[in-house]
Amino acid sequence: xxxxxxxxxxxxxxxxxxxxxxxxxxxxxxxxxxxxxxxxxxxxxxxxxxxxxxxxxxxxxxxxxxxxxxxxxxxxxxxxxxxxxxxxxxxxxxxxxxxxxxxxxxxxxxxxxxxxxxxxxxxxxxxxxxxxxxxxxxxxxxxxxxxxxxxxxxxxxxxxxxxxxxxxxxxxxxxxxxxxxxxxxxxxxxxxxxxxxxxxxxxxxxxxxxxxxxxxxxxxxxxxxxxxxxxxxxxxxxxxxxxxxxxxxxxxxxxxxxxxxxxxxxxxxxxxxxxxxxxxxxxxxxxxxxxxxxxxxxxxxxxxxxxxxxxxxxxxxxxxxxxxxxxxxxxxxxxxxxxxxxxxxxxxxxx
Amino acid sequence: xxxxxxxxxxxxxxxxxxxxxxxxxxxxxxxxxxxxxxxxxxxxxxxxxxx
Numbered sequence: 001x002x003x004x005x006x007x008x009x010x011x012x013x014x015x016x017x018x019x020x021x022x023x024x025x026x027x028x029x030x031x032x033x034x035x036x037x038x039x040x041x042x043x044x045x046x047x048x049x050x051x052x053x054x055x056x057x058x059x060x061x062x063x064x065x066x067x068x069x070x071x072x073x074x075x076x077x078x079x080x081x082x083x084x085x086x087x088x089x090x091x092x093x094x095x096x097x098x099x100x101x102x103x104x105x106x107x108x109x110x111x112x113x114x115x116x117x118x119x120x121x122x123x124x125x126x127x128x129x130x131x132x133x134x135x136x137x138x139x140x141x142x143x144x145x146x147x148x149x150x151x152x153x154x155x156x157x158x159x160x161x162x163x164x165x166x167x168x169x170x171x172x173x174x175x176x177x178x179x180x181x182x183x184x185x186x187x188x189x190x191x192x193x194x195x196x197x198x199x200x201x202x203x204x205x206x207x208x209x210x211x212x213x214x215x216x217x218x219x220x221x222x223x224x225x226x227x228x229x230x231x232x233x234x235x236x237x238x239x240x241x242x243x244x245x246x247x248x249x250x251x252x253x254x255x256x257x258x259x260x261x262x263x264x265x266x267x268x269x270x271x272x273x274x275x276x277x278x279x280x281x282x283x284x285x286x287x288x289x290x291x292x293x294x295x296x297x298x299x300x301x302x303x304x305x306x307x308x309x310x311x312x313x314x315x316x317x318x319x320x321x322x323x324x325x326x327x328x329x330x331x332x333x334x335x336x337x338x339x340x341x342x343x344x345x346x347x348x349x350x351x
Numbered sequence: 352x353x354x355x356x357x358x359x360x361x362x363x364x365x366x367x368x369x370x371x372x373x374x375x376x377x378x379x380x381x382x383x384x385x386x387x388x389x390x391x392x393x394x395x396x397x398x399x400x401x402x
Contacts, residue, residue, distance in 0.1 A: 180365075253365040257372050264376030297377075300370040328363050335364025338356075 002312040009305040016295035021183075023291075024190040032193045035238055038152035044144055045075045045127035045209070049117035053135040054085040060135050061094040061103060068141045071102060079106045079121040081113065115215035118222055122212055130209050132223070137163065137203040137245040146243035147206040157211050157235025158227045160188070160197055161204030161243030165250075181249075185241070191288050192239035196231045198289045199224035204245040211235065216273060221266030228274055231285065254339075267293055 046064055050057065057078075064076045078091045088107055095103040106120050122130065129148055133139065140146075143161060150159040164172055165181055188197045202223035211230045215222050227237040250256050270293075271278065280286040307329075310322045 253361065253368050256365070257368045260369050260372035261375045261379065264373045265380045266376075268377060268380040297373050300373045303370055329367070331360045332363035332367040334356075335360030336368075338360065 002309045005305050006309040006313060006318070009302040009309065012295070012302040013299055013306065016291065016299055020291040020295065021187060024187060024194070024288075027194050028190040033195065033236075035150055035156060035236075036153040037149045039145065039149050040152045041070055041073055041145075042129050042148055042151065043073045043075070043127040044069065044129045044131055044148065044206075045077055045121075045125035046131045046133060046144070047077050047079065047118060047121040047125065048133050048135055049079045049081065049114050049121065050083065050087055050091070050135045051081045051111075051114075051117075052083050052085045052087055054083075054087045054090055056135045057087050057090045058094060059138070060133075061091070061098065063138045064133075065098050065102065066141060067139060067144050069144045073127075074102070074144070075125070075127055076103045077106065077121040077125060078103065079117040080108060081117040082108050082111045113218055115217055115219040115222060119214045122214065125209060128209055129206050130212060131204070131206045132202070132226075133245070134203045137247045139204065140242075140244040140246070143204060143243045143245065144206075146240050147204070150238050150240050151206065151208060153236075155236050156238050157230040157233065158200060158205060158207040158237040159243065160192075160200035160223075160227070160237065160239050161206075161245055162239070162241045163201045163203045164244050164246050165248070166246060167249050185239075187292065188239045189241065191285070191292070192237070194285075194288070196227075196237040196285050196288075197239050198228065198285055198292050200227045200237065201245070203247065204243060206243075208235075219273075220262060220269055224266060224270055225273060228270065228277060232274065232276060232282070253335075264297060267297060 048060065048064075053060070061076065061078070064074075067074065078095075080088055080091065088105070091103075091105045095105050104124065106117075106124065108117070108120065118132070129151055131144060131147060147159045147161060150156050162185060163181070166172060191197045199221070200223045202221075205223060205227065207226060207230060211233055212226065213229060215225065219225055231237050250259075276282040277286075277289055283289060307325055310318060310325060314322060
């Protein structure tokens, strides 16, 4: 019994982190589907939902105004969720200086959450394409063009851009969280070239307006729910590395933990909202969804099963694995007990 | 030396923490919503910090 549990758990862990990426490499080489990209200029509504973003709102809106896209085809919608700081005043002052025809500010006296703020914006969006963005990140000047070029392909319904995490030197982060993010992006690129990515980057993604539906109240991961709805309607969700949004890398694993916890909680929520994702005959990216999204949810249980079953198997090879696990968890405890000096606990609650 | 120790410990620590996040995510999902964009009612339910 313990042997069966040990090997099943180990196989699951190895598949999620190494087997699935290898499968993607092979699949990508054998069954790559091209995207008929072409530069085009559809009308675009850029939606930014905000709560308390006084520190970011000016720079964010200036960044939107600096985008390389015809101003008469770019509608920027700032949907405010009852901010309690100066966000609304600053947003309105920006809208006045840049022109109310370019920036539309929607306010709500009652907190309703991000999903409600997005729904209000969608009700007034007029563009053929809706681009979603967050307040903190900045777009590359050509980001919107890079997104819309993919939508020239009629089989594509949504496009995820690339979030570039920069370190304190302004270079793309390459260790810790940055390294993990690079691994994640390489998976997404291969998944997009096979069919679709199982989720977009919340900081930058675009969807054909005709495919959008209002979000259910309290939705945690709009950037996964919306692309998955698009995919279930028969369209592809692709990844465009040239459509870049920039953010600062979070050096503290604890800050990343809070974001990760919310993301993984959103994955559970997604299963209740779109249970058809679990049906192979309804979900064209069933293998990718199960391997990428559900696999990550299963790994902690497999890790626990591996350790517990290993305690009953303490001979030969199993003893070596048990020693390896003890060392690994010992180092993890040391990492917890002695955090890096540049870790900023105050940033942990701002994720 | 400190740098090497940091490198050695941070990967296992981050890996365990990220997997713990999956368990915590399930807990929060079962218990109620959490996150920086929740309405005040959801905030009371989860008791988590909003930003």
